Amino acid sequence: MTATAAHDHPAAAAQRPDTQRPDAHRPDTQRPDAARIARAALTRLVEPGDALAVHAVAALGPERALVLLTGREAIQPAERDLLAEHAGAPDTLARRWSAGLDRWAPRAARLDPVRDLVALHRLGGGLLVPEDEAWPAALDDLGEAAPLGLWFRGPGTLPPASRALAVVGSREATAYGRAVTTRLAAHAVQQGVCVVSGGAYGIDGVAHRAALAAPVGPDAADAHDGASGRVPPTVAVLAGGLDRFYPAGHEDLLREVMAAGLLVSEMPPGASPTRYRFLQRNRVIAALAGAVLVVEARWRSGAQNTAGHAFGLGREVGAVPGPVTSPSSAGCHRLLQETPARLVTSEAEALALLDGGAPAPRPGGTGGGAGNTASSSPASAASPVRVTDGLSVEEALVHEALPLRQAVPVDRITVSAGLALPTVLASLSRLQRAGLARRVEDRWRRA
Amino acid sequence: MTATAAHDHPAAAAQRPDTQRPDAHRPDTQRPDAARIARAALTRLVEPGDALAVHAVAALGPERALVLLTGREAIQPAERDLLAEHAGAPDTLARRWSAGLDRWAPRAARLDPVRDLVALHRLGGGLLVPEDEAWPAALDDLGEAAPLGLWFRGPGTLPPASRALAVVGSREATAYGRAVTTRLAAHAVQQGVCVVSGGAYGIDGVAHRAALAAPVGPDAADAHDGASGRVPPTVAVLAGGLDRFYPAGHEDLLREVMAAGLLVSEMPPGASPTRYRFLQRNRVIAALAGAVLVVEARWRSGAQNTAGHAFGLGREVGAVPGPVTSPSSAGCHRLLQETPARLVTSEAEALALLDGGAPAPRPGGTGGGAGNTASSSPASAASPVRVTDGLSVEEALVHEALPLRQAVPVDRITVSAGLALPTVLASLSRLQRAGLARRVEDRWRRA
CATH class of the missing domain: 3.40.50.450 (Rossmann fold)
Structure with missing residues (x-):
């Protein structure tokens, strides 16, 4: 894709001859398809690494997953069975799904994926999705932690x-x-x-x-x-x-x-x-x-x-x-x-x-190979340790969502954190006890 | 042992009261015993790491080994059997022993262990031998490469x-x-x-x-x-x-x-x-x-x-x-x-x-243990590589014995190298072909 083409407005695309069209392997940012629009919405709805959302998209497709994750429709028994095949642990699926809906709900009303896609298109970019030829297969190595899409410029x-x-x-x-x-x-x-x-x-x-x-x-x-x-x-x-x-x-x-x-x-x-x-x-x-x-x-x-x-x-x-x-x-x-x-x-x-372990072309070379011994979790041994270490993912998200100075109401925090109200309240309470959050009347900020 | 005692001449030892005698765990350098004298001679007779000599000492004792290694007496059949138990590979023992005698012969006439012991005693030291309480057991880990004695000051x-x-x-x-x-x-x-x-x-x-x-x-x-x-x-x-x-x-x-x-x-x-x-x-x-x-x-x-x-x-x-x-x-x-x-x-x-692998008292500590994977041979992968690498031990010894400038006769080289004449001649010939030795009339120096 040339820089000129990338900065064109979608309306101009129809007039461009084929020879100037973007490379076939790059996503067509001018005419987003339904899957791309759904994934654009999902990148705003869920935080990175939300395994249940990734499983829902894998099981039901991005469009249907978006309908379900935003709570516009209830998940059907057959869909739940399909999801269970992907997400595992069927005993806990109902509870996890319910927690997911609570987590996704605060941001569900604020989605405007077409606006986001147009904005990125104007900035010379777009949203790369797994359906694109250019999607790097390597990202799928992340499994249930794979990104739902990758914005690019x-x-x-x-x-x-x-x-x-x-x-x-x-x-x-x-x-x-x-x-x-x-x-x-x-x-x-x-x-x-x-x-x-x-x-x-x-x-x-x-x-x-x-x-x-x-x-x-x-x-x-x-x-x-x-x-x-x-x-x-x-x-x-x-x-x-x-x-x-x-x-x-x-x-x-x-x-x-x-x-x-x-x-x-x-x-x-x-x-x-x-x-x-x-x-x-x-x-x-x-x-x-x-x-x-x-x-x-x-x-x-x-x-x-x-x-x-x-x-x-x-x-x-x-x-x-x-x-x-x-x-x-x-x-x-x-x-x-x-x-x-x-x-x-x-x-x-x-x-x-x-x-992957081939010796370097230097006398003696580089010996030894790497294994697969460390955890990929952000809480693994190699990850940084801070005062916020030991917090759950939810607590960490809520802590991140808390402003440093001006206290904000709880509904603002649910949106920023992408978490359900009960989770936010419980997390705030624990953060307060840990000295990491401070309540100012009915608003909250970091301690 | 005090510095004063260490510098005393042996003749003074008899007059010294017990309270001034050296620590019991230090070798008595004033009155060398027969084993110590024999080992002192052996340290001059054989180069370090001469496995056959070490086996002979282990099998027959240092005094008898010295008699045999210097060629003063021939090894008896019973002694050869005993040596074979230590040195292994009985098929080749006769040949190895014969090669050893050739190797040791050039220096055999020049031994004066008592002079050496007196010299070191005057310098505040002596010869530590495996028979001493103070001999470090760790040296025995070297097995057939163990030192025959350790001079000290x-x-x-x-x-x-x-x-x-x-x-x-x-x-x-x-x-x-x-x-x-x-x-x-x-x-x-x-x-x-x-x-x-x-x-x-x-x-x-x-x-x-x-x-x-x-x-x-x-x-x-x-x-x-x-x-x-x-x-x-x-x-x-x-x-x-x-x-x-x-x-x-x-x-x-x-x-x-x-x-x-x-x-x-x-x-x-x-x-x-x-x-x-x-x-x-x-x-x-x-x-x-x-x-x-x-x-x-x-x-x-x-x-x-x-x-x-x-x-x-x-x-x-x-x-x-x-x-x-x-x-x-x-x-x-x-x-x-x-x-x-x-x-x-x-x-x-x-x-x-x-x-031996205990983690250091630092957060995280030192992981991994060491193994026993590298060779202890001086020609192992970790050893330095020089123009003289690839030489046999004999060739290396001969190369060392060659003066840089003034050429010397072959018998001088046999003494310096501690090798038999045929071995020295063969090594000189190979070193000459490798461009590492130069013949000047009937004398040799490094090339």
């Missing part, structure tokens, strides 16, 4: 996982970490491999920048794939809606990433990048890439969360060592000590991660 | 392996490596653990220096062992005779190590520290210590040879990571990639190596 197409290396790390990058990231990311692009990262300050930003600046080598020119087109140099996976650039200080960088490759997000336009969504975003990075390379990470860091997701998916994880005196390398050393992460010292070893 | 006693950490590394130490070595070695001494190293420039020297400078903590004060006395802060294992200090630039340091602890060597006074003996020396470091910590090492380094010996002995090996941009950390990263070496980032993790 930019002319690129997502590469196959075998051609995508996630390069992630600490916001507190050192000069050493920046130099190594630049070297490894640039080399990957020169070899026709897309650098996937999270657009954050520190290592993420350096990885994107190096990928953008790297000369595309002869290998990269060959890196075409019949189904998915040319491999873009870099893709940023964001935690919030793509109508804004987060972090704000990276707006220029993210615009460059968009121009040369893609920005993607599970979240519809307007959605804020909450901490919960950052952790869920990490699973998308891990799934899109064939391997995850952590260049620098603190003892507790989001990069370790991404690595945990990668292990859960059976992906290789590499970690770059550094001085033991540097806190920004402590997380890498921890990964090397406590997980099957492989120690990476060179460009060749970084790319060898994508070969 | 200094007032200390060798600690049990559980109280000895080898800290070794590159001669080309960086400021980072020096700082980390200082921290880890000082902490070990404070915890009552002896730092064993090789006295070389770089990491070895820094480790000794830090151990000497470290305040002995309360834990160290408790680190007594009924059988072996107080744990010295540091022990240097040298590759040559203890009558000289090698490298010369470390004379002051080695004198300090001697004053506070011990210098030890397999080699008798006057023996030069050849490259072959350096590699063999590394196996003694690995055996004396309960674990080996490599702080900095080049891609090819002696420290990796020491680590290889440690794996062969079932000892834990730790490696400190560093910047991937530093050649002085490349060997550590290689150990971490290709061997079961454990990644060490802290003082606690370094000492945990001695516990």
